[in-house]
Amino acid sequence: MSTRTIGIITLFTATLTTLWGVMFLYTTLSAPTIQTLADQVSAIERQYGFFC
Amino acid sequence: MFAGYYAYCKEVDPLWAVIALVFVPIYAVGNLVVYLSQVFVVPGLLDLFHTPETAAVAEVILGLTLHTWIGSITGFVNGLAYAALGMPSIIFGVLLYQKAHAHRPGGVLLAASGVLSIIALLGTGLGSSMLMFMSPVSGFVFLVGISILGVRFLQSFHKETISLSLDAAGTAGE
Numbered sequence: 354m355s356t357r358t359i360g361i362i363t364l365f366t367a368t369l370t371t372l373w374g375v376m377f378l379y380t381t382l383s384a385p386t387i388q389t390l391a392d393q394v395s396a397i398e399r400q401y402g403f404f405c
Numbered sequence: 406m407f408a409g410y411y412a413y414c415k416e417v418d419p420l421w422a423v424i425a426l427v428f429v430p431i432y433a434v435g436n437l438v439v440y441l442s443q444v445f446v447v448p449g450l451l452d453l454f455h456t457p458e459t460a461a462v463a464e465v466i467l468g469l470t471l472h473t474w475i476g477s478i479t480g481f482v483n484g485l486a487y488a489a490l491g492m493p494s495i496i497f498g499v500l501l502y503q504k505a506h507a508h509r510p511g512g513v514l515l516a517a518s519g520v521l522s523i524i525a526l527l528g529t530g531l532g533s534s535m536l537m538f539m540s541p542v543s544g545f546v547f548l549v550g551i552s553i554l555g556v557r558f559l560q561s562f563h564k565e566t567i568s569l570s571l572d573a574a575g576t577a578g579e
Contacts, residue, residue: 354409354412354413355562356413356558356559356561356562356565357558357559357562358409359406359409359410359412359413359558360554360555360556360557360558360559360561360562361555361559362406362409363406363409363551363554363555363558364551364552364555364556364559365406366406366551366555367548367551367552367555370544370547370548370551371548374544374545374548377541
């Protein structure tokens, strides 16, 4: 395996890692957090008078 | 990529190069299980969580399966997978450092990312959010390290090509 092949594969991996990082940040920032889920539980509890 | 590093580094230390390579499929399986569970299991559980009759049970299972939930099994397996990836990162980082002067900066960063991954796993076990934060830091250091390595590998290929061309020209001149 030539150093050129290793270099290309390494940079390709770096590109994929960057894309993964961007997606990870996007989903982490946009997905409902645990606090949001907890808030939703509290809202259901208030509405129905049961839960937890 | 690690297979390429194995091919490149096996002359330095064949045993450690093989040991490093063995950890890669362990990481791959661990991470695949975690990510597939987030894609196929968690959405269904979230639906159950939003149904009052099943919410209590769903909450317990979500606590075990939601990757971002502190103390979840998937979070631990994810950390374990990255710690498994840390081993080849450390070993190949050291071997690349030993192999060529040009790969020293990238090798150091690769090894550092591996150490940070293992620290992040310890953080998961200890419940320390500060140590767990080392996981994304490790990912960033890994990215910078392999970017430098990728460029350096391409540069070394061009140097080899130029060197071979000069040798061929010198031989033809004689």
